[in-house]
Amino acid sequence: MPRASATTTKRPTPAQLAPLATRQVAAAPLLPQPQLERLLAVAMERGADFAEVYVERGLLTAVVLEEGRIKSAQTGLTQGVGVRVISGAKVGYAYSDDLEEAALLRTARTAAMIAQGGGSEQSYKVSRTPAPSYYKVPTPLADIDVARKAELVLRADKAARGFDKRITQVNGSYADVTKRIAVGNTLGHYTEDTQDLCRLSVQVVAEGKNKERRTGFYGGGGRVSFSHFDTFTPESVGREAARQAIATLGAAECQAGPQTVVLAPGWSGILLHEAVGHGLEADFIRKGTSLFAGKVGQKVASDLVTVIDDGTVANSRGSINVDDEGVAGERKVLIEKGVLKGYMYDSFNAKLMGQRSTGSGRRESFKHMPLPRMTNTYLAPGDHHPEDIIKEVKRGLYCAHFGGGQVDITNGNFVFEVSEAYQIEDGKLGRPVKNAILIGVGPEALKNVSRVGCDPMPDPGLGTCGKDGQSVPVGVGLPTLRIDNMTVGGTKVA
């Protein structure tokens, strides 16, 4: 089978650019070890319990397409050091993007201010802990010629426009980052990791009769080599975005009120991320602000529900060899057959709660303190056939594609935006409906899960999760799922 042509364009691009990019990031080491140890000693000068130095250098590349052509190509270098000092339950944090010694020492002293003790003169030595390897990217993404990245976006644009003449707008973007991190702390641990991450995405507008406009969005990537796009082709991305927009032209108003809903597999995993994921993060649990606090061992979902958060999935967008505290990524069963098994811990909250870190301490950048966060959160498959799940529904809503979601972890209210949905009539998909949103309370919604498909599917690598103003890449996944009696937000009242 001939594939769509994937030859690179012949526009001359400077051969120097790529190695230059790598030199910017890979200039090893991030911070000489003796200097890092000196910062730890200064951070402990006022007698704190613990200090940590986090170093980061990352190079971002992005290509943006509008109106059928590459609008701009961009690159950016981010580097800095964050120093965290812990004294009891108090945290001091300071960061600097100036790597001169004087600036770094000032940063360490600032963070140390949280501790009230007298001068301690101890020195600290760190030794390197080997990190596991869940994503191998032999050629860093920063080294790939930017012309090839531009070509991906151009191909996606062409495929989207070629899908149907009613596609009137295509916005495309490709972005990647090659980031190196190093973490050293007063426990003597030192870890390094190189994290590549990329995402190709396309947003389209279709115009139907009477100026009706619908949108479609699709994309993906992960901690993958650039060759990922040989199989996850830009054509498939462009066509899928276009398909969604065309499919929903002529959509009916959505019925408001409780319905049986069936969720398509994959990206629908946002539901789990919102409905239970955030509420199981240790900071909320320790502070007593999550409705899941104190519920370990209790039934919080139907027997069919097993939820896993796994930082070790090969090449997934949400995976981490080590978290941003230097702890190895883990696979954690959060809910097993409906029973709550445990929470996601970072080191700080774990210590205060007498637990161990589950490798969940993540931060957006050196400008932020680590927080307990999700990695790849998915639902274990069941044994129902997806076709049967739909066939059994007399009246309901099939949710095919999704926007985003949000949760109030305290009262457990979560929403989940459905960008492509169809009425189910007598076990068959009917007319598309627009402007649908699902709302529920975490545990109640999960207790109403009545069918779990045998078709587990990860999302294509789209997800970014926000918490306390910090964004981190995450993965989600779900097999086909049926939830009964779910409140659907719509505009039509029977």
Place this chain on the structure above:
Amino acid sequence: MNNYEQIAKKIVQRAKKKGAKQAEAFLEVGRQSSCRVREGEIEDLTEATSKGVGLRVITKDNRLGFSYTSDFDPASVDTFVDMALRLAQTAAPNKLNGLPTAKELGEPSETGELFDPKVAELPGDWKIKTALEMEKAGKAVDARITTFNSVGAGDYVAEVYVASSEGLSAGFAGTYVYLFASPVAAANDQLQTSYWMDYKRFLGDLDSPEQVGREAARRAVRMLGAKRVKSQQVPVIFDPMMASSFVGSIAAAADGNAIYKKSSIFVSKLGKKLAPEHVTVVDDGLLKRGLGTAPFDGEGVATRRTPLLEKGVLRSYLYDAFTARKAKAKTTGNAARGYNSLPHIGTNNLYLEPGTKPPEELIREVKSGFYVTAMLGRGADPVTGEYSRGANGLWIENGELAYPVQEVTVAGNLLQMLQDMDGIGSDLQFRGSSGAPTIRFKQLTVSGD
């Protein structure tokens, strides 16, 4: 001329020397500090300085390149200039690419003072003391306030410099100070939370810590016992905080780039009456002491006051220089950006002008309806106008706030919602750079049982 202004100019000069037709450097320097407290003790203290510069270049064949760095080491800066120029070769030539001309730039606007020495020189323990006062005041409101998600205070001093090959060289400094409180209330196995904040340029304009702590607690406690209601179509009132996010949806639909790309429900609606007489929405870059006030926008263009909706009529879209050129319009000084991004269209101080009715009266006129105080999810989709969000708040019965409601959604369409704005309160308030009074919609769909 200070050091940063010189760095910005040097970068522009170097880009020109290396062959750029036009170049612009946008440089930001900041110093921030914040404190959160828990149970009468410090929870965390953060302090930092940060800086960065972004470079936009237009090549001789009209291609656009952009690079940014937070490393000001001269060798590193040279590399980043070279990278912007090289990357531009990947972009398509476009005759409309170009920096704002001297004529478009105008003279930086007269904004009045934006820098408060009192904020810049806040004593180290001010934030700790303030946060503790907020926590204490919040807890004192009701025994059912059990804890806080977070409660804290912070300040930020920022300087911006922008220089370009078109003769631009300008800068300004501003201060910011903020308080926030998010308490948790518990009763009968139910937890509820809320959020309240204030965010100002001047210390003297900031609400007191007691005010913020008390209001946050009052909002959380009144949600205890919240339940779902039946699905129905009723009048819906947004409190000022929710109203200001709705006004944000209006601005997003007026984004000139979305208009040009026919990706907004406001396409070809200029000059049309979209809302009742009493609806006036303004983006004002000159608002005295406003959080979003600045002498120039993200590409050095003088800011101004732009009415979007005037007495219900759509008067203007929002533009930056490039989009205005595409649309054969004029920039409105609405280029928003940080050093690490190209300009995109954003707002300065966005607000809905107040009406004459006290908010209590708007509620009193409703027989059965929904008063919304918190929402989940995004606002209106600017392309379709569809609006569908999770909502919490209080049910209105016979003109009174009767009982708390959660786990429902409100849905409608932006164009219909604009027409249905049948009541505007007199209680305009700014929380940050956007503001609104209480607003009432004649009818929205509430989804619940």
